[in-house]
Amino acid sequence: MAATDDHDTVRAIRWSGEALELLDQRELPARETTLTCADSAAVADAIAAMVVRGAPAIGITAAWGAVLAAREASDRTGWEAHLAHLEAARPTAVNLAWATARMRRVAGEEQPDPERLAAEAEAIHAEDVAANRRMGAIGAEYIQPGSGVLTHCNTGSLATGGFGTALGVIRTAHAAGRLRSIHAGETRPWLQGARLTAWELVADGIPVELIADGAAAFLMASGAVNWVIVGADRVAANGDVANKIGTYSLAVAARHHGVGLMVVAPRSTLDAATPSGADIPVEGRDPEELLACGGHRIAAEGAGAWNPVFDITPASLVDVLVTEAGAVERPDNEGIARILAAPASEEKSP
């Protein structure tokens, strides 16, 4: 297992003082290798290539990219060009633009000061870990003892500053002895569930069973699932949720079977400027990711592929949205606005 942080969970993002060191998530679980990014273009490339992925982790990484950019740029205009390059790396996770906006605020109108920006990047990382711990506690309160949960993609330490969003709730509920079972969807085509979530939970000694994504509705019909618990890449002002492709199918199946859907996301993932899910840019990636698996071509030669890597779940299918500032049941415009307006210190439990 790779080096851990203060919270005994894996740390995917490290600042050496000179460069950004990223645990290369493309290689997991077979190999634990580190990719060192010495300039902001390398950081943007690493985000686009999914060396680092997961909305909060992308935001933290972009913040460090802004620090490197401040060292490289000779003036403010040059720094802005580096930020624009970082912001274009992946379109759906709003945490990326949230982080660069925060770095801009710290920089003010001046030539950005790398030391001040580094302190802000550290703060963004630390705040994310604290938010995850808080969300874990709030979300776990919703889970009745003896529950079965199903999660999707990877929302753990690898996807965040540490501990995780949806996986943080699952870690907390497991530690409290509330869980009968944990299932994780394999998450085709990139296999974040099979490769990353399983790796994190096995490392923690938390039992997990994988399912093929297509098995989810049948698992729910068997009565094994009380809560589907997922993260988010962006929550629109009306509560619609962009998350890993397959989340919408899980939400529809969950509602059909009377299973709860919990979305766990820090406020850095809530986007008041995007009115609804229809306004969220959904990333489409290379069809090769679908036509091949583990580097081996699996589809018949000549077949094409449609590869959106996120989907939109309407707010009406979300039973509870958990943030570090409290939980909102059946989120809507009013509930999202209330959470965004809550002071940082206001932490309401359900």
Ligand SMILES: CSC[C@@H](O)[C@@H](O)C(=O)COP(=O)(O)O
């Ligand atoms: C805490 S991570 C929340 C989301 O970012 C996660 O569910 C997800 O969809 C990640 O997608 P990815 O394409 O792996 O970056």
